[in-house]
Structures are given as C-alpha cells and as structure tokens.
Amino acid sequence: MNILDRIENNPGALGQWSKQAYGYFMFPKLEGEVGPRMTFRGKEVLNWGMNNYFGLANNPEIRKQEMEWVAQYGLSHPMGSRLMTGNTFLHEELEDKIADFVKMEDAFVLNSFYQGMISVIDSLCGRNDTIVYNSEAHSSIHDGIKSQLTRRFAYHKNDIESIEAQLKKASETAQELGGGVLLVTEGVIGVTGEFSPLDKIAALKEKYDFMLVVEDAHGFGTVGPNGIGVADHFGVMDKVDLLVATFGKALSVSGGFVAGSETVINYLRYNMRSQTFSEALPSAITASAIARLDYLEKHPELRKNLWEITHALQKGLRKAGLDIGNTESPVTPVYLSVDNMMEAIHTMMHMREAFGIFCVNLIYPYIAQGKVMVRLIPTTLHTMKDVEYTIESLKAISENAKNGMYKDTTPIQPTSKKDETQEED
DSSP: OOHHHHHHHOOOTTGGGHHHHBTTTBSOOEESSSSSEEEETTEEEEEOOOOOTTSGGGOHHHHHHHHHHHHHHTTTTTOSOTTTTOOOHHHHHHHHHHHHHHTOSEEEEESOHHHHHHHHHHHHOOTTOEEEEETTOOHHHHHHHHTOOSEEEEEOTTOHHHHHHHHHHHHHHHHHHTOOEEEEEESBOTTTOOBOOHHHHHHGGGTSOOEEEEEOTTTTTTSSTTSSOHHHHHTOGGGOSEEEEESTTTTOSSOEEEEEOHHHHHHHHHHOHHHHTSOOOOHHHHHHHHHHHHHHHHOTHHHHHHHHHHHHHHHHHHHTTOBOTTOOSSOEEEEEEOSSHHHHHHHHHHHHHTTOEEOEEEOTTSSOTTEEEEEEOOOTTOOHHHHHHHHHHHHHHHHHHHTTGGGOOSOOOOOOOHHHHHHHO
C-alpha cells in the first residue's frame, strides 16, 4: 500500500470525524473581540475556551501601542532566522526581561513554543542518553521525545514512587551507555490542571544525577508567589535546569521562551534547529510581548483577580456535586459520565445549543473511557455572574446526563452557520 492509499483508508484518530465535526467541534470559528462573550455560528456564547488568563489579548492600552509597532515594523521585520539576519535589540531586550522575571541567568525567545519544546529535547539528548517523562505530558513533550533515538521511561502521573522507579532504571541504563538522564515534565498538567510534584522530583536530585526540564505553559504568570510557575510555588526554582513556557496564555500573544543557565541557553541558541532554520518572531509581536510582560509586572492585582474567579468557580462546582478532579491551577476540568460517543456528542452539543456555553471538550482517547471532560479556563474578564450561570448550567447538564437525556439517538440540530451564508453573498 502506498502512502496516498494509506491516508485514504486511515485519515487518523481525529481525521475520521472530519465530515461530522468540522466547523463545530473541530476548527470552530469564534468571532468578535477575544473575551468571555463571542459569537459562534451566529449566536452569542459564554466563552470558557481561550487561554487569555489576564485579558491581555484585547487590552486597550497594549492594542494602541501595537498599532504603532505594526506601523513602524510591519509584520515581516526582521526577516530571517535569529542566527542569520533576524536578530534585533527587541529580541534581546525581551530575553533579558524574561530572565529577570523567572530569576534565571539567561533566556532565549522561541518563535513557536510547540516547535521550541520539541527542539529543546532534540538539542539536549543524544542516542546514549535516557529520558524520563510523565506518560500524560503535553503533546509537544511527546513529540520531542519521539524525535529521539534515546531510551524512554514513562512514569505514572504524579506518582512519586513510579517517578523514582523509572528514574532509577533510566540512570542505570544511561550509566551502561555512557550517557546522561533528562527528566521532563509539565509544571501544571494542562489537561487536568494538577501540579506536578516538583518539590519531590527536585528532592530526587540528592540521589540521582539528572537534568530537570519543566514545561510550564499554564503556570507561567499565574502560579507561585512571583507568578513564575509551579517550581516557584514549591520553592524549588534553584533545582530547575530549564524552564520552558509559552507567551500564548499569560501574555496572550504568539511565541514562548526557554530559560536557564547562561551556558545551557547559549548552547540551545546555536543548536535548536526549529529556531535556527525558521523566521524569528516578528518585531511587532516581540515588542508587544515586552509590553505585556511589563504590564503583568506592574499589575499584580491581575493574578489576585484571576484566582478569585478561579476559586469561586471551582468551589461552586464542587459544592454543586460536580467532579473537577484534583486541579490546583486555573485550569478547571469537569468530568461528566457517558456510555458512548453519541451520548458524549449530545452532551457537548446541548451545552452549546441550549445553554450557550463554549469551551474545550475532551473525550477518549484523551481522557478515560466513559467520560466527557468539559475544560473551563477562567480569566480576569469573567464575572461572578458568568461563574454562577456556568455552575447552574453544568449542574443541570450533569442531571440530564444522569437521567439519560443524552442517550436519545435523535441528532441535535446545531445553530445555522451564518458565516457560510455570508460567503455565498
């Protein structure tokens, strides 16, 4: 069978649902200003689906400045990779500010957080090294590990006994091969909102020699006394060798960074192929990232406001008898029981159609069978009224599910697609 035939016969785990789900569950179009109220298929929805934690996506002060930067730089400058023709004073200024913020020696700006995470792992590890990782880690970590010929040791999420057992195996294997050990984990586990036990992992450095890399996309800016992330929360920043995070959540703009010692960052600066062989982050976006980080530092009340909304939402959901797992971060999963795919689809559609709530929904194989996860991302722009409405709505949806309402095989009709009508005009 050739490649084209294989693709026709097997479009992939998600691709097999493309005809049924495109434009609704996959590749949906949310229109209007980024915020809690947006338009989906011609209907206003209460949006809990975007990682705009501090509402900086549409901050008026920053947007006004951005217009000036776009006028000055356009969207093409500086053109070229940082290594060749794309380095600027703006990129270096942003790196200095990040290093200061996360209290590390040096930092490097990533034009793409996802590709950057892959390149960090790819650059650090050779065929004689071993990698220890959380089996439920973010896809960028899995893809970085898959790019390697190294031995891999997956541990059970947040199980310190499993972590140590796999670390012991990895250390023994690395010693036999003459290589080193890399332990890579998320700070906030993005799907469930739980903290990785970085304090306990860091303590294992007393027994084992390994490099600790923490990807903290959801923790950067939101968690810890200084907003650095989960390692900051546990007081073990000095034990983290590399911190990798995105700008796309706390700062609500493209790009990301990796921070660590000057020696390691300089090594990555010259060896991360996804960065050295692709365009630098545009100058207008880089300037915006600087302004957003400055704004976050000048307004510590934003983090306080975010946690007030988060605590009200999570406390209310638990009080309503809903299962939100063991989240410790703003990421708020709500687990609803279903028997099959059709029931899961009906549950999710009724939430959007009858209650007007839009959020990310996850089903098997991304979570355990027999469940559908509704993942809510609170922001400083959400109100207590939004919180109360959402709790009551999800409580009603949960009761409907228990009463078998979503077992009906009659398809629920979605709202009309206004955007397609406009295209015809």
